Amino acid sequence: MKITKVKGIYDILGKEAEIFSLIEETFFRLTKHFGYKRVFLPILEKEELFVRSVGDSTDIVEKEMYTFLDKGKRKVALRPEGTAGAVRAYIENQVFLSESYTKWSYFGEMFRYENPQAGRRRQFYQAGCEYFNAPSPLADGEVIYLAYRILKELNVNAKLYINSIGCDKCRGPYKTLLIDYLKSKEDKLCSDCQKRLKRNPLRVLDCKNPVCKDIIDEAPNILDHLCECCKLHFEQLKEILDILKVPYKIDPFLVRGLDYYTKTVFEFKVDSLGAQNTVLAGGRYDKLIKELGGPDIPALGFAMGVDRVALCMKEAIKDTRHGVILLPLDEKLLPYAVKAFKLLSESTSILEQIKEDIDTKKFNLVLKLMKDEKLRDFLVAVRDRIELPNKISKIRKMFSLADKKNFAYALIIGEEEASKNLITVKNLDTGNQFQLSLNMFEG
């Protein structure tokens, strides 16, 4: 009996893995650029954390969490999202005592028990960041700009939608207004919306049913009912986005599924992905830290759906030639090939030394490198990747392998080379080759 993977949980290999790495690398480069520090947070948390933060009437908590009792009979859950755990860690470690503000970034797997479909998996990856103690709309602008830059850098063509859903002062009165309106049309709403009306009336606003859409168009608009503070905050945010030249659309019907959001919410959507087209989303959660037992500290953040972004980047990785492979012509030449392998691999530190420390023992090599473009390109390729073959076979075979594995250079290690302490370097793109003495790498 063959053991297979669990439904909705996937191995990430090959091209998809390369794209994941590229996303991760880009994400951390840009978050670091804007002052975020990477943190590593638990995948397993107490179930109660998510019930209290995400909201006990959300679908995530009601039916999508992987929960179980551990051997100590603790009710635990695999994290369905990242913010709750980050906030818990922020409070538990009392980070607010030693830092005036805190910016965290993370990348990791999340779990939700849903039926899989395009852009939806039971184990999926999010790259997210959280910005604690950030009351000003400057923070909203900066966070959205960061998200915008990441997607831009990854060549993901997404449109930004923003909204404000107010704070506890203005959302309450608006909610009753909305409920009153929807109740007057209740018989016309779809059955889902009739249920939403009772459990989470704001969610009626993003129903896709055309009949509901017409009703929603006439519904009271939250933006007309914000308190002065929220209104000003939203106005300032729009101004900041304009200065940053981040294009956006205001969507007064944009509400997020998680309970903890206040004021600013935003989503980046693509149109190439089918039904699951939100690739990045986030917002402000000014009350969450307090609700989870911490001080009254405003914060905001976002999460990017890595699997979804990767789907948009199918063509992003092209097979370019890179690196070098050593081709010993027969078994006898193995020791010489291994020696060359070590010398070349270690020589690449020279490339760094050129920048910092020209006064080196390997001055001659450095001088040569500065003049010899061919040699420099070759060593750059060596630094990128250097491999020995998986087995020694006919030269023809090994060249074919070098080609298929997309090496930029093949190094021929033969009797003649070994006797003169050199290697023959063949550029697999141009077909040109030259010989290189190993003497200069020694000592």
Next chain:
RNA sequence: GUGGGCGUAGCUCAGCUGGUUAGAGCGAGGGACUGUGGAUCCCUAGGUCGCCGGUUCAAGUCCGGUCGCCCACCCCA
């Protein structure tokens, strides 16, 4: 949780209204080609036809169930 479509070689797929040893292309390994890759030609390996049960003289093909995949709903990144 609900609905629709689909499961045949590593991948993409043929396989007629059930009929005997289940095919192709690509990929993989080897050879033609003894120090030079991409091209061409030849050879080889790789399958309990997703799994279990049923109908039948006979099932990859029909029926039921189950698991998985894809798509959508719900919902979300």
